[in-house]
Amino acid sequence: MTTGRGTGDGAAGGPARHIPVLASQAIGFLNPRAGGVFIDATFGAGGHTRAILATPGAQVIGIDRDRTAIAGGFDLVEQSGGRLTLVEDRFARLDEIAREFGHGSIDGVLLDVGVSSMQLDEAERGFSFRRDGPLDMRMGSEGPSAADVVAQASPRDLAAIVATLGEERHARAVARAIVTARQAGPIRTTGALAEIVARVVRGPRDIHPATRTFQALRMFVNEELSELSAALAAAERVLAPGGRLVVIAFHSLEDRLVKTFLAARARPPRGSRHRPEVVAPAPSFRLLTPRPVTAATAETAENPRARSAKLRAAERTDASPLAELPPLPRLPRLDDVMRGH
Numbered sequence: 001m002t003t004g005r006g007t008g009d010g011a012a013g014g015p016a017r018h019i020p021v022l023a024s025q026a027i028g029f030l031n032p033r034a035g036g037v038f039i040d041a042t043f044g045a046g047g048h049t050r051a052i053l054a055t056p057g058a059q060v061i062g063i064d065r066d067r068t069a070i071a072g073g074f075d076l077v078e079q080s081g082g083r084l085t086l087v088e089d090r091f092a093r094l095d096e097i098a099r100e101f102g103h104g105s106i107d108g109v110l111l112d113v114g115v116s117s118m119q120l121d122e123a124e125r126g127f128s129f130r131r132d133g134p135l136d137m138r139m140g141s142e143g144p145s146a147a148d149v150v151a152q153a154s155p156r157d158l159a160a161i162v163a164t165l166g167e168e169r170h171a172r173a174v175a176r177a178i179v180t181a182r183q184a185g186p187i188r189t190t191g192a193l194a195e196i197v198a199r200v201v202r203g204p205r206d207i208h209p210a211t212r213t214f215q216a217l218r219m220f221v222n223e224e225l226s227e228l229s230a231a232l233a234a235a236e237r238v239l240a241p242g243g244r245l246v247v248i249a250f251h252s253l254e255d256r257l258v259k260t261f262l263a264a265r266a267r268p269p270r271g272s273r274h275r276p277e278v279v280a281p282a283p284s285f286r287l288l289t290p291r292p293v294t295a296a297t298a299e300t301a302e303n304p305r306a307r308s309a310k311l312r313a314a315e316r317t318d319a320s321p322l323a324e325l326p327p328l329p330r331l332p333r334l335d336d337v338m339r340g341h
Contacts, residue, residue, distance in 0.1 A: 012016055018311060019308045020047040020048050020156075020248075021043075021112075021248060021250075021295060021299070021303065021305065021306045022248055022293065022295055022299075022306070022309055022311045023047060023048065023051060024114070025293050026048060026110060026248060026311060027048070027051045029181050029244060029246045029289070029311070030051045030052070030108045030110055030244050030313075031108070031244055031312035031315070032055040032058045032108065033057075034055060034056055034057030034058060035057050035058075036055075036058050036106075036108065037058075037059045037061070037062065037098075037103050037106045037107055037109035037237055038052050038058060038059065038060050038061070038062055038106065038107055038108040038109070038110070039060070039061045039062075039097075039098065039106055039108070039109045039110070039235075039238075040052065040061070040062045040063070040110050040223045041063045041091035041094050041109060041110060041111045041231060041235075042063070042064065042091060042110070042111055042113060043062035043064040043069055043070065043073060043086065044064065044066075044069055044112070045064060045069070045072065046062065046072070046073050046076050048110055048112060048166060048203075049062050049073075049076065049084060050076065052110075053076075053080055053083060053084065057083075057308055058083065059083045059084070060080075060083060060084045060085070060087075060096060061084075061085050061086075061087060061098060061103075061106075062084060062085070062086045062087065062089050062099060063086075063087050063089055063090075063094060064086075064087075064088065064089075065088070065089065065090055065091075065098060065139045065140035065141065065222075066088075066139055067088055067140070067141055070086050070087075070088045073086050074086075075187055084117065085101060087145055088140075090140070090227060090288055091111065091227065091231045091234075092226075092227045092230035092231050092234060093232040093234065094109065094231060094234045094235065094238065095235070095237045095238035095263065096234075097199075098238050099203050099238075103238075105238060105239065105240035105243070106238055106239060106240065106243060106264075107239075107240060107242075107243045107244070108239075108243055108244045108245070108246070109235040109238070109239060109243070109244075109245050109246070110246045110247075111226055111228070111231060111235075111245075111246070111247045111248070112247075112248045113224070113247070113248065113249050113250070113251075113254055114224075114249070114250040114251065114254070114338065123255070127193065128214070129190050129193070129194035129207075129208060129210045129211075129214055130165065131190070132190055132191035133189065133190050134147070134188065134189060134190075135147040135150065135187060135190055135192070135193055137214075137217055137218045137221045137222070138221055138222065139222045140186075140222075142322060143221070143334070144221065144334065144338050145221065146217045146218070146221050147186070147188055148195075148338060149161075149217060149220065149221060149334075149337060149338075150178055150182065150187050150193065150217070151186060151187070152337055152338055152340060153180060153332070153337045154337075154340075155172075155175045155176060155179050156175075157332040157337055158171075158174070158175035158178055158179070159171045159172045159174070159175040160330075160331060160332060161216050161217065161220045161331065161332070162174050162212065162213050162216045162217075163216075164173065164216070164220070164253075164329045164330075164331055165215065165216035165217075165219040165220055165225075165253065165329075165331070166212035166213055166214075166215050166216030167212060167252070167253075168201070168212035168213060168216065170200060170201045170202075171277075173200040173201070174197055174200060174201065174213055177196050177197065177199060177200045178193075178196060181196045181330065186287075188215075190277055193210065193247075194208070194209075194210040194214075197209055197210040197213045198210060201213075207335075215251070219251070219253075220331070220334065221334070223334060224254070224330065225253060225254065225257060225328050226328060228254055228257055228258070229257060229261070229325050229326065229328060232245075232247075232258065232261045232325075233258075233321070233325055236265065236285070236316070236321045236322070237321050239316035240316065241318040242262075242315060242316065243258050243315070243316045244288070244313060244314070244315055244316070245262075245285070245313065245314050245315075246312075246313045247311070247312050247313070248309055248310070248311045249309070249310050249312075250305075250308045250309055250310075251308070253329065255292065255310045256310070257290075257326055257328075258312050259312060260326040261325070261326050262285055262287060262312060262314050263287075264322070264324070265283060265284045265285040265314070265322055266285045266286060266287045266314060266328065267283060268278065268281050268283060269281060269282055269283070281319065281320070281322055282317070282319035282320075283317055283319060284316065284317055284319045284320065284321055284322055285314035285315065285316060285317060286314060286315045286317060287313075287314050288313040288314055288315055289311065289312050289313045289314075290292065292310035292311060292312050293310070293311040293312075294309065294310060294311075295307065295309055
C-alpha cells in the first residue's frame with residue numbers, strides 16, 4: 001500500500017507521486033546491495049522500487065496485478081538503466097516469475113499489502129465509498145467484481161464474508177439489507193452500496209458505516225489472504241540464504257497470517273516430549289523483528305493511514321522450505337459464490 005504524496009526526487013530520476021508507509025524501515029531491513037536481485041512484489045507507484053534502485057547495481061523485479069500501476073512505471077524502467085523489470089501478475093507467483101527471468105534465487109522480497117491510495121482515489125476502480133463509481137474493487141482486470149459478488153452471494157455467504165474479513169459485528173444485518181435491496185434492482189455503484197449499509201450500521205462518527213463492508217468485499221474479490229499466504233511460501237522457496245523478507249500489513253488478519261508464518265519457520269528444532277526421536281525441521285527463517293515495527297508519531301500525523309501499518313522482517317537460512325502453511329479463516333470460495341453453491 002502506498003499512501004501520501006511526496007515531492008522529493010526518485011532514486012532513478014523523477015519525482016515519486018506517493019510516499020510508502022514505513023519506507024525507510026522497510027528498505028533498512030531489506031538491505032539492498034550492489035549486484036543483488038530484489039522483488040518488489042507490490043510495485044504500486046514505485047516508491048519502494050525507487051529506494052532499492054538508489055543502491056548502485058541493485059536489480060529489481062516489480063510485480064503488480066494492476067495494469068495501471070505497471071503502465072505508470074514505464075518511465076522508471078527507462079531511467080533504471082536496465083535494472084528494473086516490471087511484470088503484470090499476482091505476487092503469489094513471485095518465485096515462478098523470478099525463474100522466468102533467469103533467477104533461481106533472489107536476495108530480497110518486499111510485500112506491502114492492501115489497497116493503494118491511488119486505487120482509492122480513482123472512482124472508476126470502485127474501491128471507495130467516498131467517490132461514487134462502479135462497484136468493481138478488482139486489483140487486476142480479471143474475475144468477478146464486487147457487484148457480481150453482491151448480486152450472487154447468498155445471505156449466509158455475505159454475512160460470513162463481511163463478518164470475517166470486515167470484522168463487522170452487524171454483518172447479518174448488512175447481508176439482509178443487501179439481499180432486500182437487490183430484489184428491487186442491481187446494486188451497481190459504490191454510493192448505492194454505501195447507502196444500503198449505512199441504514200443498518202451505526203458506529204463512531206469518524207468511521208463511515210460502510211468501511212468494514214467495503215474492506216471485506218475488496219479482500220474477498222481479490223482473494224487477498226490466500227494470495228498473501230501463497231506469496232509468503234513463494235518467497236521462502238526463492239530467497240537465497242541470507243536473503244530478506246519484509247512485509248508491511250495494514251489489516252489484522254493479514255498481519256496475523258504473516259506473524260504465524262514467520263513464527264512457525266523461525267522456531268528452533270526440538271523433539272517432542274512424547275516422541276523425542278522426532279525432531280522438528282530446522283528453521284528456514286531468522287526473525288529480524290521479534291515485535292512488529294510501527295510508524296512513528298510524526299509519520300502518522302502526516303499520514304493517518306500509517307497508524308494501522310505493521311512491518312515484520314526475517315532473514316532466510318539455508319534450511320529447506322516447510323510445506324505447511326498457516327490456516328486461513330473459513331470462508332466461501334469465490335468460485336463457489338459465483339456458481340451459486
